[in-house]
Amino acid sequence: MPKAKVSETFILNQALKIFSQKSYYNATMADIAQACGLLKGSMYHYYPSKEDLMKAVIAYVHEYFNKEVFAHAYNTKLSTRERLRKMGELTEKMFIGPQEGCIMGNIGIETARVIPEFSELIRNFFDDWMNALTFVLKDKYSEKTAREVAEQCVSEIEGAVMMMRIYNEPRYLQDALKRIAKRAY
Amino acid sequence: MPKAKVSETFILNQALKIFSQKSYYNATMADIAQACGLLKGSMYHYYPSKEDLMKAVIAYVHEYFNKEVFAHAYNTKLSTRERLRKMGELTEKMFIGPQEGCIMGNIGIETARVIPEFSELIRNFFDDWMNALTFVLKDKYSEKTAREVAEQCVSEIEGAVMMMRIYNEPRYLQDALKRIAKRAY
Amino acid sequence: MPKAKVSETFILNQALKIFSQKSYYNATMADIAQACGLLKGSMYHYYPSKEDLMKAVIAYVHEYFNKEVFAHAYNTKLSTRERLRKMGELTEKMFIGPQEGCIMGNIGIETARVIPEFSELIRNFFDDWMNALTFVLKDKYSEKTAREVAEQCVSEIEGAVMMMRIYNEPRYLQDALKRIAKRAY
Amino acid sequence: MPKAKVSETFILNQALKIFSQKSYYNATMADIAQACGLLKGSMYHYYPSKEDLMKAVIAYVHEYFNKEVFAHAYNTKLSTRERLRKMGELTEKMFIGPQEGCIMGNIGIETARVIPEFSELIRNFFDDWMNALTFVLKDKYSEKTAREVAEQCVSEIEGAVMMMRIYNEPRYLQDALKRIAKRAY
DNA sequence: TATGAATGAGGCTTCATTCAT
DNA sequence: GATGAATGAAGCCTCATTCAT
Numbered sequence: 001m002p003k004a005k006v007s008e009t010f011i012l013n014q015a016l017k018i019f020s021q022k023s024y025y026n027a028t029m030a031d032i033a034q035a036c037g038l039l040k041g042s043m044y045h046y047y048p049s050k051e052d053l054m055k056a057v058i059a060y061v062h063e064y065f066n067k068e069v070f071a072h073a074y075n076t077k078l079s080t081r082e083r084l085r086k087m088g089e090l091t092e093k094m095f096i097g098p099q100e101g102c103i104m105g106n107i108g109i110e111t112a113r114v115i116p117e118f119s120e121l122i123r124n125f126f127d128d129w130m131n132a133l134t135f136v137l138k139d140k141y142s143e144k145t146a147r148e149v150a151e152q153c154v155s156e157i158e159g160a161v162m163m164m165r166i167y168n169e170p171r172y173l174q175d176a177l178k179r180i181a182k183r184a185y
Numbered sequence: 186m187p188k189a190k191v192s193e194t195f196i197l198n199q200a201l202k203i204f205s206q207k208s209y210y211n212a213t214m215a216d217i218a219q220a221c222g223l224l225k226g227s228m229y230h231y232y233p234s235k236e237d238l239m240k241a242v243i244a245y246v247h248e249y250f251n252k253e254v255f256a257h258a259y260n261t262k263l264s265t266r267e268r269l270r271k272m273g274e275l276t277e278k279m280f281i282g283p284q285e286g287c288i289m290g291n292i293g294i295e296t297a298r299v300i301p302e303f304s305e306l307i308r309n310f311f312d313d314w315m316n317a318l319t320f321v322l323k324d325k326y327s328e329k330t331a332r333e334v335a336e337q338c339v340s341e342i343e344g345a346v347m348m349m350r351i352y353n354e355p356r357y358l359q360d361a362l363k364r365i366a367k368r369a370y
Numbered sequence: 371m372p373k374a375k376v377s378e379t380f381i382l383n384q385a386l387k388i389f390s391q392k393s394y395y396n397a398t399m400a401d402i403a404q405a406c407g408l409l410k411g412s413m414y415h416y417y418p419s420k421e422d423l424m425k426a427v428i429a430y431v432h433e434y435f436n437k438e439v440f441a442h443a444y445n446t447k448l449s450t451r452e453r454l455r456k457m458g459e460l461t462e463k464m465f466i467g468p469q470e471g472c473i474m475g476n477i478g479i480e481t482a483r484v485i486p487e488f489s490e491l492i493r494n495f496f497d498d499w500m501n502a503l504t505f506v507l508k509d510k511y512s513e514k515t516a517r518e519v520a521e522q523c524v525s526e527i528e529g530a531v532m533m534m535r536i537y538n539e540p541r542y543l544q545d546a547l548k549r550i551a552k553r554a555y
Numbered sequence: 556m557p558k559a560k561v562s563e564t565f566i567l568n569q570a571l572k573i574f575s576q577k578s579y580y581n582a583t584m585a586d587i588a589q590a591c592g593l594l595k596g597s598m599y600h601y602y603p604s605k606e607d608l609m610k611a612v613i614a615y616v617h618e619y620f621n622k623e624v625f626a627h628a629y630n631t632k633l634s635t636r637e638r639l640r641k642m643g644e645l646t647e648k649m650f651i652g653p654q655e656g657c658i659m660g661n662i663g664i665e666t667a668r669v670i671p672e673f674s675e676l677i678r679n680f681f682d683d684w685m686n687a688l689t690f691v692l693k694d695k696y697s698e699k700t701a702r703e704v705a706e707q708c709v710s711e712i713e714g715a716v717m718m719m720r721i722y723n724e725p726r727y728l729q730d731a732l733k734r735i736a737k738r739a740y
Numbered sequence: 741t742a743t744g745a746a747t748g749a750g751g752c753t754t755c756a757t758t759c760a761t
Numbered sequence: 762g763a764t765g766a767a768t769g770a771a772g773c774c775t776c777a778t779t780c781a782t
C-alpha cells in the first residue's frame with residue numbers, strides 16, 4: 001500500500017486557496033486535486049465529498065483562528081490595547097495571505113440560501129470572533145455596548161475585506177483596521 | 186407578432202432574485218427561466234448568454250440605485266442630514282427586499298478572480314456609491330475626510346449586509362445604518 | 371396582406387450560397403433567412419422545412435444545369451467539339467461562382483447515408499449529366515465507351531472541384547477541364 | 556487502475572466509421588460513444604472536444620496511409636508498375652472498407668469554409684499523397700508532368716469515391732483505378 | 741493509497757419549428 | 762406575408778462520484 005503522498009493539512013491549505021480564488025461552486029475537485037499534485041479520484045481517499053471537504057476547510061480555518069487569533073483576546077496578561085493590536089495584526093495577515101479574502105464571508109454569502117450546514121459552521125466562527133472581541137471590549141465598555149462594538153468591528157472588517165477583493169486593493173482592509181484601532185481606545 | 190409573455194424588466198427582476206438567492210454559479214438558466222414562467226431555451230431570446238444576463242442584471246441594479254438612491258445625494262434642496270437619512274432608508278429597503286442582500290457584493294466576491302468583466306461593472310457601482318456619499322459628506326468634512334468616511338460607510342454597510350445574510354437577521358443592517366446615521370452629524 | 375419581400379428565386383440563390391459555404395447540417399435556417407433579409411420564422415412561408423428547402427435548392431440547380439449546361443449536348447447544330455467546349459466553359463463558370471464548389475457533390479457526400487431522399491435527387495442530376503456527355507461522346511466512341519468516358523469526366527471534374535475547395539485554388543478545376551478537353555478529341 | 560474498456564485505436568476506428576457515415580456535424584458524440592460501448596461523457600477522457608477527436612481521426616488516417624499506402628511509392632526495390640499496382644490495390648481496400656469513402660475528402664468538403672484547422676491537416680494528407688505519386692511517376696515522366704499526372708490521379712480517385720458514395724456502387728472507384736493503372740504505363 | 745476509466749446527471753446553448761399578431 | 766416570442770428536443774461539455782487495479 002503506497003504511503004500518503006500529501007498531508008491532510010496540505011490538502012486543506014490547497015483547498016482553502018482554491019475555494020478562496022474560485023468560490024465554492026466554481027471550484028472543481030479536479031482543481032483542488034491538481035493543486036495538491038493528485039488526481040481527482042484520489043481526493044476521495046481523504047474526504048468523502050466536496051461538501052465534506054468544504055466543511056473540513058471551514059473547521060480548519062475556524063480552529064486556526066481560535067488558536068492563533070481569538071485566543072489572544074483571553075490572554076489577560078496583556079493589556080486591552082495590546083490584545084486588540086495583536087488581533088488586528090493577525091487578522092490582516094490572515095486575510096491578505098493566500099486566502100485572498102475571508103473564506104468564511106465568501107462561502108457564507110455564496111451558500112447562505114443553499115447549504116444551511118455551511119451557514120451554521122460559519123455562524124459559529126463569527127460567534128467566536130465576536131465573543132472574543134466582546135470579551136476584550138468589556139474592559140472598556142458595558143457588556144451590551146461591548147457586544148455592539150464587536151459586531152460593528154466584524155462587520156466593518158468583513159465589508160473592507162470584500163472591498164479589498166473587489167478592488168484588488170489591500171488598502172481597504174488596512175484602513176478599516178486602523179479606524180478600529182483608533183476607535184477602540 | 187405574439188404578445189411577449191414577459192417583459193424585460195420582469196426577467197431582470199426574476200434573475201436578480203434567483204442570482205441573489207443561489208449565487209451566480211449555482212443559479213441555472215433553467216431556474217431563472219422557471220421563475221419567469223418560460224422554458225430554458227426561451228431565455229436566449231432576451232440575452233445571448235448567462236454572462237450577458239448577469240451583466241444586464243448588474244446594469245439594471247446599478248441604474249436603479251443611481252436614480253433612486255444615489256441621486257438624493259445631489260439634491261441640494263435638502264439638508265445634509267435629510268439626504269443621508271433618505272439614502273439610508275432606501276438602502277435598507279433595497280437590501281432587505283427581494284434582493285436578499287447586496288447582489289453587487291455577492292457576485293463581486295464570488296467572481297472576483299474569475300470574471301473580470303463583472304468586477305469592473307461592480308467597481309463602477311461602488312465608485313458611484315462612494316462618490317455620492319463623499320459629495321454629501323463634504324458639507325461636514327474636508328474632501329479627504331469625506332471620502333474616508335464614505336469608504337467606511339460602504340464597507341460597514343456591505344459587511345453588515347453580509348452578516349445579515351449569514352445570520353438571517355436584518356438587525357445587522359439596521360444597526361449599521363443607525364450607527365452611520367449617528368456618526369454622520 | 372403585405373407583399374412578398376423577396377422572390378423565390380432569390381431565396382433559392384441565397385440558400386444555395388449558404389448551404390454551399392456551410393454545408394447542410396451546419397447551415398441554420400437563421401443563416402439563410404439573414405442572407406435573404408428575413409427573419410427565421412419567415413422562411414416557413416416559403417418552404418415548410420429545412421429539408422424541403424434543400425430539396426428545392428437541389429431541384430433549382432438541377433433545372434438550371436439542364437437548361438443552361440446539359441442542353442448544349444443535344445444541340446446537334448453544333449459540332450461535337452463545340453458542344454463539349456461550351457459545356458466545359460459553363461461548368462467552370464458554375465462551380466467557381468457563388469456556389470463555391472458543386473453543391474450536388476457536397477450535399478451528396480454529406481447526407482449520403484443519412485437522407486436518402488437527397489441522394490436520389492442528386493443521383494438524378496448526375497444521371498442527366500452523364501447522359502448528356504454520353505450523348506455527345508457517342509459521336510466519337512461506341513455507346514459503351516462513351517458512357518465510360520462520360521463517367522470518367524464527371525468523376526474527374528467532381529474530384530477536381532473537391533480539390534479546388536480544399537486547397538482554395540481554382541486551378542484544380544481548370545486543369546481538369548483542360549485535360550478533358552484534350553482527351554475528348 | 557481499472558482496465559480500460561476500450562483502446563484509443565478502437566475509439567479512433569469507431570469515430571472514423573461514424574464520422575464517415577454521418578459526416579462531421581451530423582455525427583454526435585453520443586453516436587460515437589455508443590459505437591464504442593461508452594457513454595457520451597466518457598469520450599472526454601480521451602479527447603477534450605469533438606474537434607480534437609476529429610483531428611485525431613484525421614491524424615490517425617493520415618499516418619495509416621503514410622505507413623501502409625504511400626510508403627510503397629518509395630520502395631525502390633519494386634518496379635514502377637508494381638509500386639503503382641500496390642498503391643492502387645490498397646487505396647481500393649481503404650476506401651471501400653469501413654471508412655465508406657474517403658474521410659479526408661468528405662470532411663474536407665464539409666468543413667472547408669468553417670474549420671480551417673481541419674483543412675490544413677487535410678491538405679497535408681493530399682500533399683503527401685500527391686508527393687508519393689509524383690515520386691513514382693518521375694520514373695516515367697518529367698518532374699512537371701509527373702506532378703500533373705499525380706494531381707489528376709488523386710482528383711479522379713476522389714471524384715470516383717464521391718460517385719461511389721452517392722450511387723452506393725463500388726464500381727466507380729474500381730473503374731477509376733483501372734483507368735489509372737492503364738494510363739500509367 | 742493512488743490512479744484513471746467510467747458513469748450519469750445536469751448545465752449552457754443551439755436550432756428547427758410553431759403560432760399569435 | 763412578416764414577425765419574433767416561445768417551444769422542446771438535442772448537442773457539447775463538465776463534474777462529483779465510483780470503482781477496479
